[in-house]
Amino acid sequence: MSEKKPSFGLRLYAFLAYAYIYLPIILLIIFSFNTQKLNVRWEGFTLHWYDQLFRDQNVLLATRNTLLIALVSTVLSTIIGTLAALALQRYHFPGYTIAESILYIPVIIPEVVMGISLLVFFSMINFRLGLTTIALSHIAFNIPFVTLVVRARLHGFDKSIEEAAMDLGANWLITFWRVTLPTIMPGVLAGALLAFTLSLDDYVITYFTAGPGSTTLPLRVFSMVRFAVTPEVNALSALWIVTIFVVLGIGQIIQRRQT
């Protein structure tokens, strides 16, 4: 806890670094209020594009699809990923190293490879493409991320408190519910948030596993900008960014309240 104030040079550097990250996003949001449809230069202020956005059936449907998939895949991958992390923390068994390494490989496999393999797999077993296949795929790629985050939290986990609970008469279920889970909750929440944001903006895997009636927002936006980046696209992106900020903000508040 040093009281030292940063020098002017350091402050300037930090300012530039933040500007580098956020300036394009701020410009994008500003231009979502532009009256000019071609969005080449600033002409005047309007809320027209937001209005149009909320009337656009296709965008609303894509929003619904995206959130539904993100919600389902976050909950399921968080449960599975957390259980996997606990198991890897607790047990040692023949083939442990292999089990541990291949769990993380999906993190580094190129998304294209994963997407194509999923598509080929689904069409081989004649599984109808749609929301279900996208959700299944998102669960698959989210599990390793959740496991990684939860394992980091488990790293300094003190096993003796579990033993103490058992000694005091709690069975394994109650021990898990009352002792283990609350302790690792910040890790689980962080994993869930990561899974949610990954699912929200995934393009490549979603594109391959999407079927009729399951276009998500990233797919829709990519297709929209092929014709022109109208302020409607800006408005949509702006709302999207705001949503992600709100999610992260709520996550922070919950975590802070718990510690």
Add this chain to the structure above:
Amino acid sequence: MNNYRHLTLLLVAVFLLAACGGPKATEAPPLPTEAPQVTEAPPPPTEAPQSTEVPLPPTEGPQSTEVNLYAWSEYIPQDLLDGFTAKTGIKVNYDTYSSNEELLAKLQAGASGYDVIIPSDYVVSIMVKQGLLEPLDMSKVPNFKNIGDAFKNLEYDPGNKYTVPYQWGTSCLVVDTSKVTRPITKWADLWDPEFKGKVVLLDDEREVLGMVLSVLGYDKNSTDPAQLEEAKTKFSELLPNVRLFDSDSPKTALLAGDVWLGQTWNGEAAIAHGENPNIAYIFPEEGCTIWYDNLAIPKGAPHVDASVSLIDYILSPEASILISKEFPYSNPNQAALDLLKTDDPAIYESYMSYPATNPTPEDMKRLYIIKDVGDATALWDRVWTEVKGQ
């Protein structure tokens, strides 16, 4: 338990926020902690209002109640689809892709469930070769008669066995005549040193290398390694003049005044012309490309009857003029253009008078189609990346 409630609350809050766009996070009711099953999804709140209307008496009309359309975004007016639903009671699910290659890759990998797709010319030949398209029963598409004769029986689908044209367009030379005072008549003019850093090209190897080959006097679909090697040298000489490669919105740089001339899609030029009348669209002496987008039914489509019915509806003049009113590409539907003349004379006038949407028969002779170059694709890729990487 409390923690789970937090988590669920959080997710519900996000859901509501994004759905309503208002700060209502605190009103979110707690939900059961079980993950909702995908199949239990609530019905889409955004269904077309007409979908409840009674379908026409099914004397010989389609039995299906929905049709899955897979196309580019912003390419089919929503009014048109709503009109189809109102007339037939068939609901249209409109999903999007963003390039021909994406569409092809998905169908090749075995994606199914789509009923109507819109592939471009060279992709149609590949799809026909690979047996990815369902033959079209023309007896059920009476509106095919509305298509102009110049757009029937094209070389990528002789006899229209599989496809009917949807829209067509060109990618030719565009010039801002307020910046470039001397007349520009050919692609070779782009090499003029006075245009240093003032040229925009499409970010598309078939378009750009095809153009360079045409300047050298070769076939624009050449597979000859020596010719491509020569094109590579010629293309490198053009680089100092090229300010940017942009396939998505080349008009932006043009309207901003960053570039003076270059290569664009006709629709881009037409929109730019509407903003700035000095933007001229020119058919260069060496020729430029023409493309056709087509309505087709993929093999194994679940609702073929509804597909045919939708395709026929899109070819009706009443539906087709909606496309021309919204998107400034060229319409192959002669009956629709005739109707547009009385229905909206202003749009008809600007459509007919600007060469980007309505080339003269003289200009049409200079247009060539992009063909699948087969095994030479790798060679094209190499030349393209080597020059662009310089």
